[in-house]
Amino acid sequence: MLQPNIEVCFSPHSYPLFRGQGQVVVVVDVLRATSAICAGIANGVNSIMPVETIDEAKSYSEKGFVVAGERNGEVLDGFELGNSPYSFMDPKLIGKNIALTTTNGTKAIKSAYQAENIIIGAFVNLGSVIEHLLNQKKNVLVLCAGWKDKFNLEDTLFAGALAIELLRSGLFVTSCDSTRAAIVLYEHAKDNLENFLKDSSHRARLGKLNLEKDIEYCLSINKLNVLPILDKNGFIVKETQQNNVLL
């Protein structure tokens, strides 16, 4: 039997080139959408519906959803939440359903929406992602949200960290140049992710918005033991035994 492989796609724009049957797509938007989703699901949020447009998000408000939205790092006018992970930890959100639209992260999730298996990855739940993928033993595609369809460093670093562990297990192989690049970048940056990213384009954008605390949280590894997955109805929910059966 062929060993499962791991590939890295640097932006939603390139996803059609990497799409493959049966693969598990790990969507990552480290700063900050998928970190916030992990924080929310770990907090006890019931579900998160990723939506692409602001109007679509607003329409969920009428259905009783909490509406969360951000563009270019700032909370949208009239929205209850942006995509700060800390705002997703609010106890008031326990049991609630959220509709979320962000500049890059929700776009990445939607671009892969037809995939059979979508999970949500971030540094904060890296260990849970690894554990899930080692159990599944399926081909893995790390889909980086990037920045407006371009490559970004922080999502690539996550891809590198994940690839290193999957390859180290001996269960996975790769012949993908972008995976190799991600590994070299993570090895280079791992001792001080925050320092390495201080000149990155998106980090610089967020720095201007005084989001240092968010950034520190988003770059911390294994803070949460949670695996958000997309259920068959398109909601991001906590992985449970039942979800596994559905997959």
Add this chain to the structure above:
Amino acid sequence: MLQPNIEVCFSPHSYPLFRGQGQVVVVVDVLRATSAICAGIANGVNSIMPVETIDEAKSYSEKGFVVAGERNGEVLDGFELGNSPYSFMDPKLIGKNIALTTTNGTKAIKSAYQAENIIIGAFVNLGSVIEHLLNQKKNVLVLCAGWKDKFNLEDTLFAGALAIELLRSGLFVTSCDSTRAAIVLYEHAKDNLENFLKDSSHRARLGKLNLEKDIEYCLSINKLNVLPILDKNGFIVKETQQNNVLL
């Protein structure tokens, strides 16, 4: 006055996201199209017309062009040349016009064909590329040919080598994450490019075709003092004073 910047685009697929007025586009397909173009122009080939399809290349044969073509690393049936740099050094080609179609390189050139300034880069003419760009002082976009619209390592390493020198000059700036990634990769690999690339996907493909000598040539730096540029009629020619005026 704003300093000119440098950006790196990892594949022709993403070029529309990076296109900018007045920028100089450096097209690179290290293994092997742009290395072969440099070898040909340095050898005294009069011009090289990049064409996308095999039929288009054949139509140039009727106009007296030497026809060169490759798909997936192998010379096309009935074509006089593939894209081995050594075949472009043949003295019989001096003064000739070549029509060239390759898997990735000519596609990359064609994708940027409407740009005002297109030059051809490879490790073999890195110094000439740097000199030209330092003189031009325009925004620079390194357009990597990649592999079938995906990221590849060897073109990215070239981009890193080039970016390091432009930034070192103090004339250029960057706020582009892919440029930073390319720099880290080149710094990591520079002491032994061939060794670093031995596991790369395209390198592996070429290895199977016994192209070790070609690869060694393509990874050697500053072998040629030549700058192929696209002229106003869409031919790749040697840069001359007149060409500079046209630019």
